[in-house]
Amino acid sequence: MQNGHKQVLVEVRGLKKTFKRKDGTVVEAVKGIDLDIYRGEVFSLLGPNGAGKSTTISMLSGLLSPTEGEAKIGGYSITTQALEAKKLLGVVPQEIALYPTLSARQNLEFFGRMYGLHGSELAKSVDEVLDFIDLRERHKDRIDTFSGGMKRRVNIGVGLLHKPQLVYMDEPTVGVDPQSRRRILDTVIRLKEERKMTVLYTTHLMEESQELSSRVGIIDYGQIIALGTVGELIQKVGEEDRLIFSVGEQQVPDALLERFRTEVPGITSASYAASEFTPVAGLEDSAELVIEKRSTGAMRVVRSGQVMDGEITVHAKRGRKALPELLRIADEMGVDILSVEVREPDLEAVFLHLTGRALRE
Amino acid sequence: MDKLWSVAANDIRVTFKDRTIWLQLVIIPVVIMFFIGLANGGFGGNGVVKIRLDVFDQDNSALSGQLLADLRAANGALILCPMDGGEDNACRLNGATLTEELAAERVKNGTTQATIIIPGGFGEAALAGQPASLIYRSQETPGQASAALGALQAVVQRVGGAAVAAQVAVQTTGSLAVEDEDGFKQAVYNAASALWNSLPPTVSFSESAAKEGRRPSGFSQSVPGIGTMYVMAATVVVMFVFIQERKQWTFQRILTMPVAPWQFVGGKLLARFVNGMIQYGVAFAFGFIVGAYFGDSPLALVMVMVAFALCSTALGLLFATLVKTEQQAGSVINLVVLIAAPLGGAWWPLEIVPEWMRTVGHISPIAWAMDAFRSVIFYGGGVESVVTPVLVLLGMTAVLFIIAVSRFKYE
Ligand SMILES: Nc1ncnc2c1ncn2[C@@H]1O[C@H](COP(=O)(O)OP(=O)(O)O)[C@@H](O)[C@H]1O
Ligand SMILES: [Mg+2]
Numbered sequence: 001m002q003n004g005h006k007q008v009l010v011e012v013r014g015l016k017k018t019f020k021r022k023d024g025t026v027v028e029a030v031k032g033i034d035l036d037i038y039r040g041e042v043f044s045l046l047g048p049n050g051a052g053k054s055t056t057i058s059m060l061s062g063l064l065s066p067t068e069g070e071a072k073i074g075g076y077s078i079t080t081q082a083l084e085a086k087k088l089l090g091v092v093p094q095e096i097a098l099y100p101t102l103s104a105r106q107n108l109e110f111f112g113r114m115y116g117l118h119g120s121e122l123a124k125s126v127d128e129v130l131d132f133i134d135l136r137e138r139h140k141d142r143i144d145t146f147s148g149g150m151k152r153r154v155n156i157g158v159g160l161l162h163k164p165q166l167v168y169m170d171e172p173t174v175g176v177d178p179q180s181r182r183r184i185l186d187t188v189i190r191l192k193e194e195r196k197m198t199v200l201y202t203t204h205l206m207e208e209s210q211e212l213s214s215r216v217g218i219i220d221y222g223q224i225i226a227l228g229t230v231g232e233l234i235q236k237v238g239e240e241d242r243l244i245f246s247v248g249e250q251q252v253p254d255a256l257l258e259r260f261r262t263e264v265p266g267i268t269s270a271s272y273a274a275s276e277f278t279p280v281a282g283l284e285d286s287a288e289l290v291i292e293k294r295s296t297g298a299m300r301v302v303r304s305g306q307v308m309d310g311e312i313t314v315h316a317k318r319g320r321k322a323l324p325e326l327l328r329i330a331d332e333m334g335v336d337i338l339s340v341e342v343r344e345p346d347l348e349a350v351f352l353h354l355t356g357r358a359l360r361e
Numbered sequence: 362m363d364k365l366w367s368v369a370a371n372d373i374r375v376t377f378k379d380r381t382i383w384l385q386l387v388i389i390p391v392v393i394m395f396f397i398g399l400a401n402g403g404f405g406g407n408g409v410v411k412i413r414l415d416v417f418d419q420d421n422s423a424l425s426g427q428l429l430a431d432l433r434a435a436n437g438a439l440i441l442c443p444m445d446g447g448e449d450n451a452c453r454l455n456g457a458t459l460t461e462e463l464a465a466e467r468v469k470n471g472t473t474q475a476t477i478i479i480p481g482g483f484g485e486a487a488l489a490g491q492p493a494s495l496i497y498r499s500q501e502t503p504g505q506a507s508a509a510l511g512a513l514q515a516v517v518q519r520v521g522g523a524a525v526a527a528q529v530a531v532q533t534t535g536s537l538a539v540e541d542e543d544g545f546k547q548a549v550y551n552a553a554s555a556l557w558n559s560l561p562p563t564v565s566f567s568e569s570a571a572k573e574g575r576r577p578s579g580f581s582q583s584v585p586g587i588g589t590m591y592v593m594a595a596t597v598v599v600m601f602v603f604i605q606e607r608k609q610w611t612f613q614r615i616l617t618m619p620v621a622p623w624q625f626v627g628g629k630l631l632a633r634f635v636n637g638m639i640q641y642g643v644a645f646a647f648g649f650i651v652g653a654y655f656g657d658s659p660l661a662l663v664m665v666m667v668a669f670a671l672c673s674t675a676l677g678l679l680f681a682t683l684v685k686t687e688q689q690a691g692s693v694i695n696l697v698v699l700i701a702a703p704l705g706g707a708w709w710p711l712e713i714v715p716e717w718m719r720t721v722g723h724i725s726p727i728a729w730a731m732d733a734f735r736s737v738i739f740y741g742g743g744v745e746s747v748v749t750p751v752l753v754l755l756g757m758t759a760v761l762f763i764i765a766v767s768r769f770k771y772e
Contacts, residue, residue, distance in 0.1 A: 058613075061617040062616065062617060063613055063616050063617055063772070064772055065772070083619050083621070086617060086618060086619040087619045089617070091614065091617040091618075093610055093613065093614055093617075095609075095610035095613075096609075096610070097609065097610035097611050097613065097614035098609070098611065099371075099375055099609070099611060100609065101375060101378040101379065102371075102374065102375060102378065106374070110367065110371045111614070111615075111618070113363070113364065113367040114364060114367065114368075114615055114618045114619075114620050115618055115619065116364075116619060118363075158614070
């Protein structure tokens with residue numbers, strides 16, 4: 001199948017999945033997805049937790065049968081020609097799907113056999129993967145002695161054993177340290193650049209989508225709400241800047257927001273959000289030392305129920321230009337601005353624009 | 362098929378990576394087999410529980426005497442009352458005279474397994490080639506013969522065979538010149554073997570145990586009994602394995618690979634079956650080390666082991682479709698094993714329990730395995746003596762497997 005000069009590798013049409021919970025309630029996890037993934041691209045599904053990313057991946061890998069709709073991989077239907085489709089496919093699940101008491105090599109060998117590899121071909125492939133994930137030295141060690149990042153790398157390696165044309169990676173950076181995350185992102189880039197593989201990558205982190213993807217599908221409540229290149233998506237929000245003012249535990253009067261909106265040219269919206277400090281269970285009455293998220297990084301004592309990390313978010317056509325005026329008004333109203341952040345439009349902004357919610361929770 | 366083997370090999374590898382497997386596979390079963398074996402008579406003597414039979418020999422012929430002697434020889438566990446009562450009140454008659462009424466009472470209350478009545482004229486009729494019958498009264502259900510009835514049937518067939526031979530001899534004497542002695546013998550032999558061949562295959566009653574001076578010991582019960590119990594534990598654990606593989610996502614990962622679900626499930630079942638057979642191997646190896654006697658038909662024993670391990674694995678698969686969590690699986694495994702083992706005669710021979718319990722016990726596959734093991738080990742049976750229980754076990758396997766597969770979910 002051709003689309004311009006691009007060749008469609010994964011074709012998804014009207015894919016739906018409904019779960020019936022034990023208490024009788026019905027969960028529409030995926031509500032009808034249409035999608036084409038082109039050969040050689042990194043396509044990312046970006047969406048918050050519970051958006052339906054894993055469910056979609058499960059259906060596209062033949063693990064769950066769709067309630068409705070159809071998908072094809074390299075022309076093979078995932079429902080009626082599952083075995084052929086699976087041969088083209090490597091899956092890296094969100095979970096660490098490994099035998100914890102076996103060594104890295106034993107895991108790779110076993111899963112290699114499941115992909116139909118044998119003998120010297122299997123041994124060669126296992127060695128290549130061990131090199132690729134940089135775990136040659138630790139190949140004889142049990143998985144349960146590995147760090148989270150190392151487990152993640154083996155988890156990825158398993159999906160590459162049979163040199164598939166297409167890999168699914170479901171949130172492969174969840175729960176790893178920043179260094180390991182960098183490594184994993186580099187791995188994805190190498191798969192695309194060196195091996196010319198097609199990658200379907202899911203994440204709830206817009207930075208990852210923005211860095212890796214040729215194209216992004218933003219998924220929310222089981223539906224793709226926007227699809228295109230990063231540039232295309234950002235254009236949708238009209239390329240507004242986002243200004244974030246940290247106000248700490250100060251109360252922000254509505255009048256301040258109102259003045260922002262009316263008195264400063266180019267401002268399209270202004271809102272205030274804060275999180276309440278909730279102490280660890282059992283320590284409700286004690287005060288606690290916390291580190292402020294933004295601004296100075298200084299430590300302060302806060303108490304249960306106290307508002308902290310208050311933020312005023314302002315959308316503006318030209319953020320930097322509006323800044324002095326905004327600061328002056330805040331000063332007049334007696335609100336101390338602890339720090340300011342100016343964000344160029346990004347996928348986070350796109351999501352916010354489309355849903356009115358932030359990506360992370 | 363390749364992948365099925367790989368799944369099985371990998372499962373066994375994972376099983377043996379866990380060091381506690383040796384506790385479960387060797388140490389605990391051996392300790393239990395040892396102590397229960399000791400309690401049942403240990404190394405020496407005849408560890409078989411005594412089975413009392415009340416006998417009324419109204420015939421008092423040479424043939425009836427022979428039959429009773431054969432019965433004693435065939436099964437050392439049988440005590441024929443009142444004649445074998447002796448000083449130690451082995452018949453539990455407490456000095457009373459045995460009447461048919463009393464005998465009926467004794468069967469009912471479980472003091473005896475059965476009453477055997479050899480009517481007058483039995484020997485004469487048998488020798489004349491006429492239908493000769495004796496009466497066996499018990500509370501056994503047909504089709505689930507006790508050891509006593511098994512022994513009796515075997516002995517009757519043999520005595521009957523001898524009677525046929527004698528009768529053929531008498532008949533041929535009348536039709537032949539007695540001078541031709543060699544010819545006479547030959548004719549008797551030919552005619553007898555022809556008749557023998559036309560009889561249904563008899564239970565081959567091996568007396569080699571007695572001849573070699575080897576007798577079942579306490580371990581001859583505890584090794585197959587406790588062994589079978591641990592084989593059950595090692596196989597029904599398949600329900601736990603499926604939950605674990607789901608939880609650690611290896612099950613789901615394999616389903617995203619070009620592997621048919623039956624290859625994965627089949628491999629897991631094969632691994633459990635192999636584990637079960639290894640467990641039997643360990644149990645019987647212990648038995649041989651302590652010099653226990655296990656009958657003369659290793660083939661029959663292996664048939665029983667295979668049938669039981671299959672049946673128990675299928676049971677595990679069925680439970681795999683019912684339990685949801687590892688905790689549930691753990692409790693169910695304990696419960697199933699701890700109910701099925703005593704019920705099925707793994708801890709003590711079912712001969713000593715009340716009739717109703719023995720009947721109920723046969724819902725436990727262990728009971729069928731133990732029937733089969735005991736007929737080989739204690740009653741000298743061969744392959745044919747285990748055919749019925751093996752077929753029952755395989756039948757159970759098929760039923761359990763079909764139900765389990767129809768309920769099994771891959772999602
Ligand atoms: N097996 C299931 N049964 C019931 N609900 C489910 C099941 N799997 C997922 N869900 C629900 O479907 C929605 C989508 O879940 P998921 O695909 O895991 O989201 P994501 O991967 O984007 O975080 C969630 O609301 C989740 O609770
Ligand atoms: Mg997910």
